[in-house]
Amino acid sequence: MKQKNIKESIGEHVNRQSLSEAQLDRLMGLQNNVEEINPPNRVQQYRLVATFSTVIVILLTTLYFNLGPDQSLDKRIGNEVALNHIKLKPLEIQSADLDVLREYFTELDFVPIESSLIKPSAKTLLGGRYCSIQGITAAQLRFKDNQSGQIQSLYQTTYSPDVFNNLPKLEEGQQPITVYSGGLEVDIWVEKGLLFALTRQVQ
C-alpha cells in the first residue's frame, strides 16, 4: 500500500470535500434574505416597516373575514412544519434504526412509529431530533428518499382532539390533507393515535 505524509494526505482529503451547487445556492440565499430584512439605509428601513405593517393588516383582515380556527389549522401546521424542515437543523441522533431513535426520545409521551403510508424500503432513515407542533412536543424524523434522493422530514406527535380537531384519520378511511408552504408539500394525517406531517418537494 502506498504511503504518504500525514499532512499531505489529510490535506488532500479535506480539500476534496465541497458543497454541492444546491447547498451553495441555499446558503447564499440565506444572505439574500437577510439583506432584504436588514436594509442598509433609513429609506429602506421605512419601506420595510411599511411593508411589514401592510402584511400584518392583510393577515389580520384575512383571518377575520375568511378563516376560522378549524380551517386554518392544517395551514398553521403546514407552515410550521415546512419552515422547520427548510432550516434542516442538526440531527440530535443519527441512526437508520427506528428502535435506536425510540430509545433516544425518552421525553415524549408517545412512541414514534412507522406509518402505513411510508414504505420502509422506499426511504432511508437518517436520524431525528426533538421539535414541536403547535406547542406540543414532537419527534422529527429525517429520511432520504431512495429513488429521488430528496431529504424529507416526518413529524409525529400525540393526537390531541382539542388541538388537532378535524384532521383526516386513516382509520376512518380518510386520506391525508396536503397543504403547500415554502415551496413544499406537506401531507398531514392522523394514524394510530398520532398526528403525522410529512414534507415533500413539489414535483
Place this chain on the structure above:
Amino acid sequence: MYDKEMLQKLYRYCYALTCNEQNAYDLLQNALEKYLASNITVDHVSAYIKKIIHNQFIDDCRRQKIVQFDDIEEENLPADFDMRTLESIVINDDLAEKVLAFLAPGERELVYFWAIEGYSTSQIAEHMEIPRGTVLSKIYRMREKLVKHFDGDVRSVAGAQL
C-alpha cells in the same frame, strides 16, 4: 458578506471538525444564520464566522457529551519534541478519512489548522486560544495515539521513537 469560495473553505473547516458531510453542512448553516442574525459589520468575515463555528461546535460536543481528551503538561514532553516529529508520520494513502475520524474533535481542529491552513504551532495556539505548550502536548498525544492504534498503517519514518 460571504461568497461561494468562502463558503467552500468554511465548509471544509466544518468537515474537519465533524468528519461528517451532513453535520458539517448543518454546522455551517447554523453559524451563517447566527452571523446574519447578528447584523454586525466585521473586517474579517471569514474569521468571524469561523469563530462562531468553533463555539457552536464546542456547544454541540458538550450537549452530545463528546468527551475531550485530557491535556498533558508541557514539562512532560520529551526534550527533543516539536512539530516536525508529527510531520514525519506517513499513513496509507486511503486512510486519511479514518485517521481524521479517529481523532478527538479538538485534535481534528488542530489538524485542520496545521494541514490545511498551514499554520505554525504559535499560530495554531493563537487561533485556538490555548497556550503553545498545550498545542505541542496535543500533537504529542495525537502522534502516540495514531501510531499505536493504526499499527503499521501509520508509522513514523524519522524523529524520536515512541
